[in-house]
Amino acid sequence: MTRFGHFDDRAREYVIERPDTPLPWINYLGSEEYFGIISNTAGGYSFYRDARLRRLTRYRYNNAPSDVGGRYLYLRDAASGEFWSPSWQPTRRELEDYRCRHGLGYTVIGSRRAGIEAETTYFVPPGQTLEVWRARITNHRDGPAALSLFSALEFCLWDAWDDATNFQRNFSTGEVLVEGSVIYHLTEYRERRDHFAFFACSEPLAGFDTQREAFLGPYRGWDRPRAVEEGRSAGSVAHGWAPIGSHHVELALDRGESREVLFVLGYAENPPDAKFDPPGSTTVDTRRVRPVIERFLRPAEADAAFAGLRERWSETLGALQVVTPNEHANRMVNVWNAYQCMVTFNLSRSASFFESGVGRGMGFRDSNQDLLGFVHMAPARARERLLDLAATQLPSGGAYHQYQPLTKRGSDAIGSGFNDDPLWLILAVAAYLKETGDGTILAEPVPYDNALGSEAPLDEHLQRAVGYTLDRLGPHGLPLIGHADWNDCLNLNAFSEAPGESFQTAHNREGGVAESVFIAALFTLAAGELAAIGERFGRPRDAAGYRDAARQMDASVRAHGWDGAWFRRAYDHFGNAIGSAENEEGQIYVEPQGLCAMAGIGVDDRTAERALASVAERLATPHGIVLLQPAYTRYRLELGEITSYPPGYKENAGVFCHTNPWIVIAEAILGNGDRALDYYLRINPSAREAISDVHRCEPYVYAQMIAGRDAPDPGEAKNSWLTGSAAWNLVAISQWILGIRPEHDGLRVDPCLPADWDGFEATRRFRGATYRIRVRAQAGARGRVTRLVVDGRPLEGTVVPPAAAGATVEVEATIGPHYS
Ligand code: GLC
Ligand code: GLC
Numbered sequence: 001m002t003r004f005g006h007f008d009d010r011a012r013e014y015v016i017e018r019p020d021t022p023l024p025w026i027n028y029l030g031s032e033e034y035f036g037i038i039s040n041t042a043g044g045y046s047f048y049r050d051a052r053l054r055r056l057t058r059y060r061y062n063n064a065p066s067d068v069g070g071r072y073l074y075l076r077d078a079a080s081g082e083f084w085s086p087s088w089q090p091t092r093r094e095l096e097d098y099r100c101r102h103g104l105g106y107t108v109i110g111s112r113r114a115g116i117e118a119e120t121t122y123f124v125p126p127g128q129t130l131e132v133w134r135a136r137i138t139n140h141r142d143g144p145a146a147l148s149l150f151s152a153l154e155f156c157l158w159d160a161w162d163d164a165t166n167f168q169r170n171f172s173t174g175e176v177l178v179e180g181s182v183i184y185h186l187t188e189y190r191e192r193r194d195h196f197a198f199f200a201c202s203e204p205l206a207g208f209d210t211q212r213e214a215f216l217g218p219y220r221g222w223d224r225p226r227a228v229e230e231g232r233s234a235g236s237v238a239h240g241w242a243p244i245g246s247h248h249v250e251l252a253l254d255r256g257e258s259r260e261v262l263f264v265l266g267y268a269e270n271p272p273d274a275k276f277d278p279p280g281s282t283t284v285d286t287r288r289v290r291p292v293i294e295r296f297l298r299p300a301e302a303d304a305a306f307a308g309l310r311e312r313w314s315e316t317l318g319a320l321q322v323v324t325p326n327e328h329a330n331r332m333v334n335v336w337n338a339y340q341c342m343v344t345f346n347l348s349r350s351a352s353f354f355e356s357g358v359g360r361g362m363g364f365r366d367s368n369q370d371l372l373g374f375v376h377m378a379p380a381r382a383r384e385r386l387l388d389l390a391a392t393q394l395p396s397g398g399a400y401h402q403y404q405p406l407t408k409r410g411s412d413a414i415g416s417g418f419n420d421d422p423l424w425l426i427l428a429v430a431a432y433l434k435e436t437g438d439g440t441i442l443a444e445p446v447p448y449d450n451a452l453g454s455e456a457p458l459d460e461h462l463q464r465a466v467g468y469t470l471d472r473l474g475p476h477g478l479p480l481i482g483h484a485d486w487n488d489c490l491n492l493n494a495f496s497e498a499p500g501e502s503f504q505t506a507h508n509r510e511g512g513v514a515e516s517v518f519i520a521a522l523f524t525l526a527a528g529e530l531a532a533i534g535e536r537f538g539r540p541r542d543a544a545g546y547r548d549a550a551r552q553m554d555a556s557v558r559a560h561g562w563d564g565a566w567f568r569r570a571y572d573h574f575g576n577a578i579g580s581a582e583n584e585e586g587q588i589y590v591e592p593q594g595l596c597a598m599a600g601i602g603v604d605d606r607t608a609e610r611a612l613a614s615v616a617e618r619l620a621t622p623h624g625i626v627l628l629q630p631a632y633t634r635y636r637l638e639l640g641e642i643t644s645y646p647p648g649y650k651e652n653a654g655v656f657c658h659t660n661p662w663i664v665i666a667e668a669i670l671g672n673g674d675r676a677l678d679y680y681l682r683i684n685p686s687a688r689e690a691i692s693d694v695h696r697c698e699p700y701v702y703a704q705m706i707a708g709r710d711a712p713d714p715g716e717a718k719n720s721w722l723t724g725s726a727a728w729n730l731v732a733i734s735q736w737i738l739g740i741r742p743e744h745d746g747l748r749v750d751p752c753l754p755a756d757w758d759g760f761e762a763t764r765r766f767r768g769a770t771y772r773i774r775v776r777a778q779a780g781a782r783g784r785v786t787r788l789v790v791d792g793r794p795l796e797g798t799v800v801p802p803a804a805a806g807a808t809v810e811v812e813a814t815i816g817p818h819y820s
Contacts, residue, residue: 002693007686007700008101009327012313012335014700016040016100019088022696024067026353026721027102028343029131030124034267036131037351038107038122040100041089043067045156048129048195048267050406051350051357055160056185056197056267057153058242061356065092071133071153071265074228075118078146083228086111086118086135090222102700104313104339106306115141125296125305126312130198130266132302137261139253147251150228151263154212155185155197155243161358174243176210177284182293183210183245190282195269198289199245202262202297206250207233212242264296316342319377320734324760326677328686329733336685336700337733340726341373343701345381347722348405354704354719361402361411364389365486366724368424373727375428375435376742376765382432383441389425390446390461395454397422397461397468401483401504409450414505419472419482420519422465423526429462430529434742437767437802439537459539462530469523470549474515474571477556479523481516481570483507484640486591487627489651490516491640492572503641512573517561521595524553528599536744554601562607566614567592569628572638579628586639588618589628594662597669609670615663616675623715624655624683625663626708648711655706657683657725661732668736668752671783676737677754680729691715702726739785739798740764740773746801749813751775755782759815768805777815787814 004025005016016025024039029046036046044067045059059069072090076083084093087100087109095111110119117138124131139145157163157170177184181204185197209215209227214236217226227233233248251259268289277285295301322333348367351357367389375382392403392410399421400410410416433439445455472480481492483504492514494506527550534543561567569579569589579589593611602608619625631647632639645652660683667676681687683706689699694715697703702725703717735741739751740762747766753759759776775785788795789812803809 001690003689003699004692005100005699007331007689009331009335011101011103013101013103014336014698016102017098019095019098019100022693024353025100025102025698027107028347029105029107029122031105031342031346032127034124034129034131035346035351036122036124037353038071039067039353040102040109041067041070042072042085042087042109042120042122043070043089045069046131046265047351047357050404051347052160053158053406054195054267055156055158055163055357056265058156058163067353068222069154071122072151072222073118073120073133073135074150074152074225075113075116075137076148076150076228076231077114077116078148078231080114081229081231082114084113086113086120092223104317104335105309112140115139116145116147121306123306123309125302126308128266128292128296128305129268130264130292130296132296132305133263133265134299134302135261135263136258137251137253138258139255141255143255145253147253148206148228148231149249149251149261150225150233150246151199151201152215152222152225152244152246153199153265155187155245157187158193160356164358172240174238174240176238176243178208178210178237179286181205181247182286183208183247184284184286185243185245186284187243189275189284194272194275195267196284198264198266198268198293199247200264200293200297201247201249202260203249205247207235207248209233209236209246210243211236211238212244215244215246260299262297262299262302264293266293268292313339316377318763319765320740320762322734322738322760322762324738325757326681328681328684331686332684333730333733337373337702337726337730338377340701340721341370341730342377344370344722344724344726345374345378345385349722350405352719352721355722361404363402364392364399364421365401365418365424368428369724370727371428372431373730375431379432379436379438382435383438386425386429386432386441387444387446387458389428390458391448391450393422393425393448393461393464395448395464397464397466397471399425400449417482417507418484418488418504419469419479419516420485420522422468423519423522425465426462426526426530429458430533431742433533433537434744435766437744442533442537442539457539459533462533463540466523466527466530466546466549469519474513475575476515476560476571477552478515478517478560478571479519481514481519485516485518485570486522487518487642487651489641489645490570490578491642492570492638494640495573495637496640497637503644509573513571513575514573515571517557517568517570517579517592518595520553520557520561521567521592521599521601524550524557524599524601525595527553532744554599557596557601558607561592561596562602566611567596567602574638578639585630585632586628586642587630588614590615590619590625590656590659590663591627594659594666597666598662603669608666612663612666612670612672612675620679621655621709621714622682623706623708624657625660625679626653627651627656627659628653631708631710646711648708648714650705653708653710655683655708657702657704657706658723658728661725661728664732665736668732668739671752673737673752673782674754676732676752680733680737683725683729702729738762742766743799746799747771748799749773749775749788749811750785750798751813751815752784753777753815767802769803769807769809771800771809771811773811773813775813775815778817781816783815785813786816788812
């Protein structure tokens with residue numbers, strides 16, 4: 001039982017107290033166009049909008065030691081010649097009082113060595129395409145100290161994929177310019193790029209370096225740069241090879257004296273016809289960017305920007321704040337889970353310690369689900385995202401599986417044919433409408449596949465999504481699965497025998513009948529939502545038709561999706577059941593047990609309850625609910641990637657955290673508050689903090705996966721941060737356990753609490769008004785709200801109608817045995 005730090009709830013920070021965390025524990029900088037990841041030892045990299053195509057700094061994934069490349073500082077004591085990194089990496093010299101405070105959009109790393117304290121705050125000022133490193137160095141010695149401060153980062157040659165592969169070209173293209181204390185990184189600027197990077201320092205320089213080899217010295221690493229060891233920069237100007245940015249500042253500090261040194265790293269663009277100064281030359285025009293650089297090198301400006309950043313986050317998180325009897329729930333709802341949802345909104349699945357930034361674009365289903373977790377915090381940005389997503393939908397109603405954030409175009413490499421994809425758009429639009437009441441979005445013209453002239457109102461896109469499923473039904477009346485459904489690894493038409501072939505794009509057998517019970521449940525849910533949208537907003541018009549379609553699908557699931565004690569998962573290419581007691585392995589899968597109950601399938605006839613009992617018996621473990629049992633032990637051609645993983649990992653019986661909140665929601669729908677909270681807490685990162693040595697990933701955010709009981713190391717998490725677990729867990733706790741749920745007609749307050757809670761309080765922003773909600777559970781009472789009082793007046797039912805913008809609404813809910 002080892003912790004590596006603690007939560008500072010008041011400051012909304014996680015404080016890491018030792019640098020040697022089991023994995024780099026990271027945080028994100030930026031939330032608009034300029035982003036970075038930063039680890040607890042200052043590792044990581046930055047990019048403008050696209051982690052692949054506009055990468056500013058270089059990072060080496062899967063390296064040894066781990067986490068190589070970062071925003072490094074070195075201190076050197078002139079008297080002793082000793083040098084160290086105040087963030088531990090890359091020198092890894094012993095430090096006193098090391099701490100890393102990861103906050104909302106910023107990270108502070110500090111330590112002490114030999115009487116010298118250094119603390120650096122890293123953040124991106126709101127509205128800017130740059131980051132500030134603000135270093136404060138304090139001399140706690142009895143006498144004066146003569147120090148050298150070196151900065152060091154390595155520039156990436158923009159396209160991160162090319163940067164890591166195309167050395168025959170790249171070793172010749174690197175270019176920089178040094179002007180005063182500003183280092184400009186200009187590779188490819190002389191030709192087709194109209195952007196460049198800059199790295200500036202607030203102090204006059206004693207020296208600089210821009211060529212890696214000159215700074216490090218031959219055959220040396222970042223742990224022992226020759227320039228730092230000798231206390232003297234080489235003044236190198238990179239041409240080709242590996243451009244870096246390193247400033248050298250000399251500091252003479254009296255006893256007790258503190259000095260601040262600011263560094264600014266950023267991205268700038270010039271208009272294509274005004275790139276050079278003078279025009280016609282090949283010298284970059286720096287006139288536009290210099291004032292911005294100078295501004296953020298001034299401590300007062302940096303301070304103001306930092307204060308602005310903190311204020312912004314308070315405002316964002318103010319959308320929902322709760323006080324419950326459980327500190328782990330409070331912490332995640334109020335700070336970390338909400339924060340993670342915003343990060344998934346910004347980054348999708350692009351850049352983390354596990355996502356290299358060169359692979360996946362924005363996932364269609366992923367982004368739609370992410371939206372469920374942030375729409376209440378950023379409704380305007382949610383609207384924009386929905387329209388972007390819908391514009392990548394295809395005329396067939398299907399969708400590109402992914403699109404590129406820079407171009408917003410669908411990715412041909414992966415294409416479409418993941419037959420669940422389009423249905424998620426309906427859930428996301430429904431969530432947006434319930435949150436905002438803004439029906440105008442339904443009439444918004446949106447193209448198909450971004451083709452000019454193909455614009456149709458958004459509600460038509462939603463109808464085509466439903467049509468896409470109905471056009472592709474199999475022999476049991478269940479939707480055909482295509483490449484995969486929510487489960488990317490259930491590839492029932494892939495039949496892949498070639499090593500390395502992508503399971504997601506392989507489609508080696510045609511003419512099969514592989515059907516998905518999961519998509520059937522998702523369809524039932526989505527068609528119901530679309531009907532409700534039609535009833536509420538008058539568009540789409542055929543609400544009754546969608547209700548019918550939902551009913552029919554529900555009937556197909558009951559007829560062909562029920563296995564006797566749980567819902568089946570699918571039918572394979574040949575029509576054999578998957579996720580059935582008749583299978584040898586993979587007899588029960590978690591996904592349909594959750595989704596069916598969420599869609600209302602089996603809730604009235606108690607089959608859903610039976611299915612959840614099966615989940616409890618067969619899938620629930622102390623580390624969370626595993627995806628399936630028994631784990632697949634050998635590769636099965638007819639099932640695909642799911643059987644490629646060793647037992648207990650990923651979709652093959654790992655605790656795939658995305659699915660756990662579906663079961664939490666299902667339990668809440670059935671009224672089992674104890675079980676709902678219990679499951680919720682099993683994967684709650686804060687609740688797992690005490691076993692950080694087992695969990696290993698950051699204790700402040702969800703990971704995609706925790707190793708299941710069949711793995712050699714059950715409980716070990718992987719793939720933290722960019723996962724649909726963030727959105728769904730926030731939805732599960734806030735909307736279903738706490739029961740504060742936006743609906744078309746208002747804000748529903750319908751909690752499903754565990755028996756030992758006596759209530760909770762919450763503040764929820766909703767359509768411009770503020771709802772102050774107090775829920776009291778009478779002693780021994782279980783079940784649902786029996787009395788609701790709004791602004792002093794009792795209200796029938798549990799939906800609080802929308803109030804005037806700016807109003808504060810007092811809501812008192814009682815959970816009691818009787819109506820009082
Ligand atoms: C990953 C994918 C997501 C998929 C899930 C299950 O999280 O990003 O789209 O649903 O895996 O396979
Ligand atoms: C999901 C799965 C992963 C698979 C990937 C392919 O992320 O979790 O196992 O390789 O999808 O897109």
